[in-house]
Amino acid sequence: MTTTKTAPRDFGFGEDEAMLQEMARKMLGERLPMDKLRTLVAAAPEPIYDRGERAPWDKELWSEIVELGWTGLAVGEAEGGSDVSLAGIAGIVEEIGRHALPSPLIATLMASLVLRAAGGAVAGALLKRIAGGATASLAITNGRGSWDPEHAPLIASGEADELVLHGGARFVQDAFKADFLIASARLGDTLVLCAVETAADGLRLETDHIHDLTRDQASVHFNGVRVGASSVVTYEGAVVLQAVWPSLLVLVSADLCGASERLLQTTVDYAKERVQFDRPIGFFQAVKHPLVDAMVEIDRARSLLYHAAAEVDVASGKAEIAARMAKSAASDAAAFISDRAIQLHGGIGFTWEYGLHIFFKRNMHNQSLFGDGVHHRKKLADLLIGPISTSPNLARDPAAN
Amino acid sequence: MSSADLSQEQREFGEYARGWLAENAPPPPPERLPITPIEVMTVGQRDYLQAWQRKCYDAGLVGADYPKAYGGHGHTGFQRIANQEMNRAGVPFLINIVGLSMAAPTILQHGTEEQRRKFIPGCLSGDEIWCQGFSEPGAGSDLANQRTSAVPDGEDWIINGHKVWTSLGHFATWMILVTRTSKDHKYDGLTYFLCPIAGQPGVTVRPLVKITGETGFNEVFFEDVRIPDAYRLDEVGKGWAVAMTTLLAERGASEGAGSGGGGGESAIRDLIELARGTWRDGVLAADDPVTRDAIMQRAIVAEGMRQNAKRARVPALCDHPMRLPLQQKLTGSEFQQNNARLGVEIAGAHSTLYKLDPSAPQAGHWPLAYLNSYGNTIAAGTNEIQRNILGERVLGLPKTK
Numbered sequence: 001m002t003t004t005k006t007a008p009r010d011f012g013f014g015e016d017e018a019m020l021q022e023m024a025r026k027m028l029g030e031r032l033p034m035d036k037l038r039t040l041v042a043a044a045p046e047p048i049y050d051r052g053e054r055a056p057w058d059k060e061l062w063s064e065i066v067e068l069g070w071t072g073l074a075v076g077e078a079e080g081g082s083d084v085s086l087a088g089i090a091g092i093v094e095e096i097g098r099h100a101l102p103s104p105l106i107a108t109l110m111a112s113l114v115l116r117a118a119g120g121a122v123a124g125a126l127l128k129r130i131a132g133g134a135t136a137s138l139a140i141t142n143g144r145g146s147w148d149p150e151h152a153p154l155i156a157s158g159e160a161d162e163l164v165l166h167g168g169a170r171f172v173q174d175a176f177k178a179d180f181l182i183a184s185a186r187l188g189d190t191l192v193l194c195a196v197e198t199a200a201d202g203l204r205l206e207t208d209h210i211h212d213l214t215r216d217q218a219s220v221h222f223n224g225v226r227v228g229a230s231s232v233v234t235y236e237g238a239v240v241l242q243a244v245w246p247s248l249l250v251l252v253s254a255d256l257c258g259a260s261e262r263l264l265q266t267t268v269d270y271a272k273e274r275v276q277f278d279r280p281i282g283f284f285q286a287v288k289h290p291l292v293d294a295m296v297e298i299d300r301a302r303s304l305l306y307h308a309a310a311e312v313d314v315a316s317g318k319a320e321i322a323a324r325m326a327k328s329a330a331s332d333a334a335a336f337i338s339d340r341a342i343q344l345h346g347g348i349g350f351t352w353e354y355g356l357h358i359f360f361k362r363n364m365h366n367q368s369l370f371g372d373g374v375h376h377r378k379k380l381a382d383l384l385i386g387p388i389s390t391s392p393n394l395a396r397d398p399a400a401n
Numbered sequence: 402m403s404s405a406d407l408s409q410e411q412r413e414f415g416e417y418a419r420g421w422l423a424e425n426a427p428p429p430p431p432e433r434l435p436i437t438p439i440e441v442m443t444v445g446q447r448d449y450l451q452a453w454q455r456k457c458y459d460a461g462l463v464g465a466d467y468p469k470a471y472g473g474h475g476h477t478g479f480q481r482i483a484n485q486e487m488n489r490a491g492v493p494f495l496i497n498i499v500g501l502s503m504a505a506p507t508i509l510q511h512g513t514e515e516q517r518r519k520f521i522p523g524c525l526s527g528d529e530i531w532c533q534g535f536s537e538p539g540a541g542s543d544l545a546n547q548r549t550s551a552v553p554d555g556e557d558w559i560i561n562g563h564k565v566w567t568s569l570g571h572f573a574t575w576m577i578l579v580t581r582t583s584k585d586h587k588y589d590g591l592t593y594f595l596c597p598i599a600g601q602p603g604v605t606v607r608p609l610v611k612i613t614g615e616t617g618f619n620e621v622f623f624e625d626v627r628i629p630d631a632y633r634l635d636e637v638g639k640g641w642a643v644a645m646t647t648l649l650a651e652r653g654a655s656e657g658a659g660s661g662g663g664g665g666e667s668a669i670r671d672l673i674e675l676a677r678g679t680w681r682d683g684v685l686a687a688d689d690p691v692t693r694d695a696i697m698q699r700a701i702v703a704e705g706m707r708q709n710a711k712r713a714r715v716p717a718l719c720d721h722p723m724r725l726p727l728q729q730k731l732t733g734s735e736f737q738q739n740n741a742r743l744g745v746e747i748a749g750a751h752s753t754l755y756k757l758d759p760s761a762p763q764a765g766h767w768p769l770a771y772l773n774s775y776g777n778t779i780a781a782g783t784n785e786i787q788r789n790i791l792g793e794r795v796l797g798l799p800k801t802k
Binding site: 010011013014015017018021261268271272279280282283285287288289291292293295296299300301302303304306307322325328329374377378380381384385386388389 | 669673676677684685687688690693694696697698700701702704705706708709711712714715717718720724725728731732785788789791792793795796797798799800801
């Protein structure tokens, strides 16, 4: 083979990565069991749905997570992080999803991956803050919910030593838990990435009234936010975001895989216990077979997830294809098991009290985040089949005349 | 599969296999080949494919991991490489599928030293074609419901009964045969034999006609067929356990003696090529967003299967050791079926044409592939049975039987 960049053995998922995942599973299993999760985020629907309050989260548990160094997972050792591979991070994020952890961790990991991809002194200083426990999120999505990194939500104006940001960033994940945002803004022909404190003058966070109980989401209004040179991460924003996009897809896919496996196992357990017509319902093939189909879909997504992580880790040219496949498969697998989990639990699964809806809604949120299955298959078709012919006249059926 | 997964020896063997296949790819067949070995019908196809297997065997690409004493090449971890390279090269399939993936592994595990030396070499070289005598008119999914009887008579056994769906039976020298030796126990009353077919007095092989109008499998009648006790595999009454070894090998739980060829890797490429050459409502099907999405769904499943095979070798990423291996038959057969159905859809009006119609695209491949695909979703345990097995053995749901 002439390729120089080949994915590592076993997706690069070795003993260290397995140990990290096991540790995360154990810790979250102890600190956030189902009853505690339910009490934490779903004590009652009224505050969140009727009054539009943000879902609560466990700040004590967050301090432990910061102590464990998880904020620095994607930060290089030079900046005080642990420089774990994306395959290793995917293992931990699967556990985050499996336990539906409300936290700014994934948003912060995404911000650190963007900063790493950008490189340079400004990014380095911000990465140091993250390794020290600071939290961050990406403000890169516009009002149309476009997942094209070129469609920046903000307009920048001014000179190199001071930019002024205007506009509104939408769908900013866990913004109310973030210390700062990485915002993308259009500056003439270029796309600039800036770090902006969430407490900055001229910046206003507005709570989105959302279904998911395990995060917050904001619309962020920039009304003349001033950004000094020490906060301009890069003027190559488009290139950086394109390059880092597969990593971001891997993180969301990992969350989906973890939560989906949890839903599968929960439903399997229920099907073994729940007796109807004198048998556990898992005896019946109308129950058994869809659970197997869900397992097959989840396994496909999980294999594609680690494949994508491994391709990113070696900076392979195949990372984008691999990551889009992973996100498409993970989104669809999640939609399927979420659906079957509620349906096969019957009435109890439909109740607020039982709590399956917590995972259902987290999945539903993540399915659309950074593009659903249809979105990624459209992008994949451009890559694997080629773009749709631009002129219908050129591609007219000769036989039609 | 990246080369970093492999040892130096495996890499060198892969290089060798690639080179050999490039230089030794056979001339085009004298007549159109079926899609899988279980549909081989004519003497012309048989001779062509048997010569090809012999050549691959002599080159070390078949029986690579089998001991030399049994006609193998005595390596470890080479067969997987050979299978991949044969797949990738798009060369014809190996005809002796029952010998390679069922008889040889079963005889290796359950046979006497004498039986291994007598039977395995012919499986590997393809000089002796094997068929499978498991299914009966009354024993399909309920495989243990065997009626074909074996009664001891001195040093011999007398076989009477009726087997069905016997692929390759018309070319077979040998059959792996499950019989009933006791009516007192459903499972413990079964005994496994290696039964001569060609030229054996009392054996009648009669072709069955498939939904395509083609023959390709058979029914086999046994009337007072006398075979020596030396052809009994393992103990009397152990037939069910031996049959389970066969089915596990068949369902892809091991690398087998050799498989591959037949162009599985090119399935997506073929669909894309078809779409690029087919007009649909005045534009090329390759420009139709719905068709593009459908092809990408297939591409994701194809990549998912490849990555599943890779993840199955990373224990830290497998919750249950049989979870991925036991999915192979289910996912593989439905993959082929769904590809073929999509090919029919894309070909549109042209898929109405039978292979002998001169304007049938790809010589009528797609509709025939679709019709034939049911062979694989039904054979080797219907996919409904596969879902039972996965639900019960992997998910631990209550048994259906």
